Amino acid sequence: MAEQVETVRRAPLTRDRVLRAAVALADQTGIESLSMRNLAQDLGVVPMALYKHVANKDELLDGMIDIVVAEIDPPAAGDWKQAIRRRVLSARRMLLRHPWASLAIESRTMATPAVLAYLDSTVGALRAGGFSTDLAHHVMHALGSRVLGFSQELFDASRQAGRSGATVPEAPADLPPEMAARFPNLAAIATAASHDDDSVVGPGCDDQFEFEFALDLLLDGIERLHRDGWTSHRTP
Amino acid sequence: MAEQVETVRRAPLTRDRVLRAAVALADQTGIESLSMRNLAQDLGVVPMALYKHVANKDELLDGMIDIVVAEIDPPAAGDWKQAIRRRVLSARRMLLRHPWASLAIESRTMATPAVLAYLDSTVGALRAGGFSTDLAHHVMHALGSRVLGFSQELFDASRQAGRSGATVPEAPADLPPEMAARFPNLAAIATAASHDDDSVVGPGCDDQFEFEFALDLLLDGIERLHRDGWTSHRTP
DNA sequence: CAGGCTAGGTGTACGCCGTACACCAGTCAA
DNA sequence: TTGACTGGTGTACGGCGTACACCTAGCCTG
Numbered sequence: 001m002a003e004q005v006e007t008v009r010r011a012p013l014t015r016d017r018v019l020r021a022a023v024a025l026a027d028q029t030g031i032e033s034l035s036m037r038n039l040a041q042d043l044g045v046v047p048m049a050l051y052k053h054v055a056n057k058d059e060l061l062d063g064m065i066d067i068v069v070a071e072i073d074p075p076a077a078g079d080w081k082q083a084i085r086r087r088v089l090s091a092r093r094m095l096l097r098h099p100w101a102s103l104a105i106e107s108r109t110m111a112t113p114a115v116l117a118y119l120d121s122t123v124g125a126l127r128a129g130g131f132s133t134d135l136a137h138h139v140m141h142a143l144g145s146r147v148l149g150f151s152q153e154l155f156d157a158s159r160q161a162g163r164s165g166a167t168v169p170e171a172p173a174d175l176p177p178e179m180a181a182r183f184p185n186l187a188a189i190a191t192a193a194s195h196d197d198d199s200v201v202g203p204g205c206d207d208q209f210e211f212e213f214a215l216d217l218l219l220d221g222i223e224r225l226h227r228d229g230w231t232s233h234r235t236p
Numbered sequence: 237m238a239e240q241v242e243t244v245r246r247a248p249l250t251r252d253r254v255l256r257a258a259v260a261l262a263d264q265t266g267i268e269s270l271s272m273r274n275l276a277q278d279l280g281v282v283p284m285a286l287y288k289h290v291a292n293k294d295e296l297l298d299g300m301i302d303i304v305v306a307e308i309d310p311p312a313a314g315d316w317k318q319a320i321r322r323r324v325l326s327a328r329r330m331l332l333r334h335p336w337a338s339l340a341i342e343s344r345t346m347a348t349p350a351v352l353a354y355l356d357s358t359v360g361a362l363r364a365g366g367f368s369t370d371l372a373h374h375v376m377h378a379l380g381s382r383v384l385g386f387s388q389e390l391f392d393a394s395r396q397a398g399r400s401g402a403t404v405p406e407a408p409a410d411l412p413p414e415m416a417a418r419f420p421n422l423a424a425i426a427t428a429a430s431h432d433d434d435s436v437v438g439p440g441c442d443d444q445f446e447f448e449f450a451l452d453l454l455l456d457g458i459e460r461l462h463r464d465g466w467t468s469h470r471t472p
Numbered sequence: 473c474a475g476g477c478t479a480g481g482t483g484t485a486c487g488c489c490g491t492a493c494a495c496c497a498g499t500c501a502a
Numbered sequence: 503t504t505g506a507c508t509g510g511t512g513t514a515c516g517g518c519g520t521a522c523a524c525c526t527a528g529c530c531t532g
Contacts, residue, residue: 013480036519048520049481057519081455089448107339134467139458209468212325217461219317221453222375231370232445249509272490284491285510293490 013045015053019063023098026064031100036060058108065105066114068098075121080129087122088143123185136185138213249281251289255299259334262300267336272296294344301341302350304334311357316365323358324379359421372421374449 011017021043026034036057040047054060073090076083095102105115119140126136247253257279262270272293276283290296309326312319331338341351355376362372 035517037517046482048483048522051520052480081459085452085455103339103343106342129462131462132467135462138468143454143458213468216321217454217457218379218450219321221457222379223317225453226365226367226371231368232374232449271488273488282511284493284512287491288509 013043013049013053015063018043018050018053019060019067022060023064023067026100027098031104034100061104062108062112065101065108066112068094068101069105069112069114069118071097072118075125080125080131083125083129084122084143087125091118120185127185141213249279249285249289251299254279254286254289255296255303258296259300259303262336263334267340270336297340298344298348301337301344302348304330304337305341305348305350305354307333308354311361316361316367319361319365320358320379323361327354356421363421377450 018039022034022039025039025042029038036050037047039060040050043050050060054063071094073087075087122143123136123140126139127133131139254275258270258275261275261278265274272286273283275296276286279286286296290299307330309323311323358379359372359376362375363369367375
């Protein structure tokens with residue numbers, strides 16, 4: 001009386017099993033050799049079976065990103081500076097564990113829930129530290145591109161797939177109300193950017209300003225180090 | 237007496253014509269629809285003809301990167317800070333003109349001549365401003381990931397295609413002598429990193445340190461703004 | 473128990489991709 | 503004249519994402 005007809009019944013596929021297998025495969029063999037066919041083979045299944053659990057390869061990648069972003073440590077209590085620092089370093093460790101992730105994240109349009117949650121709680125840590133929404137907004141841009149390219153172009157749609165250089169500001173595109181409810185801190189800085197400044201030419205998020213803000217922040221710091229004769233050697 | 241047999245003799249392909257057509261195509265239709273077949277069609281030629289001018293698609297991408305990187309303004313004379321600032325902003329304008337370039341650059345191993353020349357002359361501007369090679373080295377890392385992801389992992393090979401998380405430092409991998417001669421400033425900071433510090437655990441470029449250096453630079457600047465109640469509004 | 477619905481795995485097929493390989497038409501040096 | 507070399511051609515192969523039709527097992531309802 002054989003328990004099963006002939007083979008040990010394989011555990012049934014689930015979306016989660018598919019995504020985790022995809023992450024493992026990308027970790028081991030690199031993102032460029034992650035194909036639906038290879039992934040299916042890893043799972044002992046025919047390629048088309050995957051499409052019962054993810055809509056297509058893009059959605060698979062989005063799901064993988066959500067999984068690894070969720071690995072970033074939650075924000076710690078206490079001093080905002082320490083909290084942010086730890087958070088960013090945790091994100092970096094995640095990226096080192098999953099070398100494909102950084103490029104994958106940058107190449108997506110990225111509005112996945114886990115990414116938004118990550119950004120939102122980071123903004124939350126800033127605001128808890130007493131930052132104005134205005135400053136928190138710019139700080140997120142400044143930090144963003146450092147830690148993963150995250151949030152760099154979060155608030156405008158102009159980045160889309162390589163549209164020719166037309167840099168029309170486009171719509172302010174603040175979060176839809178359902179999102180705003182789930183991510184209040186993000187909503188706060190998004191709307192802050194829109195209504196704060198009547199003086200500035202267009203509404204929405206001034207990408208150029210953000211870029212120069214971060215750049216000048218770096219340059220001023222660098223100038224200070226230079227002036228003070230900074231060196232990485234501990235004095236002997 | 238027809239001048240040509242039947243068709244107006246098409247201008248002969250050259251490597252440069254191929255690369256520029258590829259850049260134009262990527263600008264117009266996005267990098268994801270740049271295929272050897274589409275490119276060949278644009279040039280009025282059969283796909284395989286391209287391979288007489290570029291070895292393969294990866295080399296095509298490298299060539300495209302060289303072309304757009306060469307568009308970045310050369311460093312201006314005078315104040316280092318102004319010079320770097322202008323340079324970085326020029327690079328940014330290039331990236332806005334060629335939206336595909338930033339991802340393309342980050343996904344390559346990137347040791348292409350134009351990229352190295354760009355980095356080298358930037359280091360040169362710093363040194364001309366009196367920076368120690370030590371400081372210039374760290375500054376390049378701090379600036380690097382801001383402007384394009386450039387130089388981020390320039391001096392180590394560990395980034396390679398998604399090798400599993402093994403973060404072995406690997407060989408210091410300073411420039412081969414022929415490269416060192418062409419890019420003296422790069423060579424200076426590369427070797428500076430290797431021989432300066434006997435105290436540090438391993439030789440070579442400490443990636444983690446670079447990352448924290450840049451991060452702390454940002455955080456300190458941010459802290460200062462926060463303390464001073466900075467706001468982007470001009471006082472009314 | 474019969475019948476049918478549905479979720480999930482299968483098989484085949486299509487059009488795209490990069491590119492290996494054999495070929496061929498001019499041009500030019502010997 | 504000849505023979506090599508340069509650059510464009512044609513065919514073909516294996517891999518990719520995925521549309522579409524199919525099958526099967528389990529369950530719900532009568």
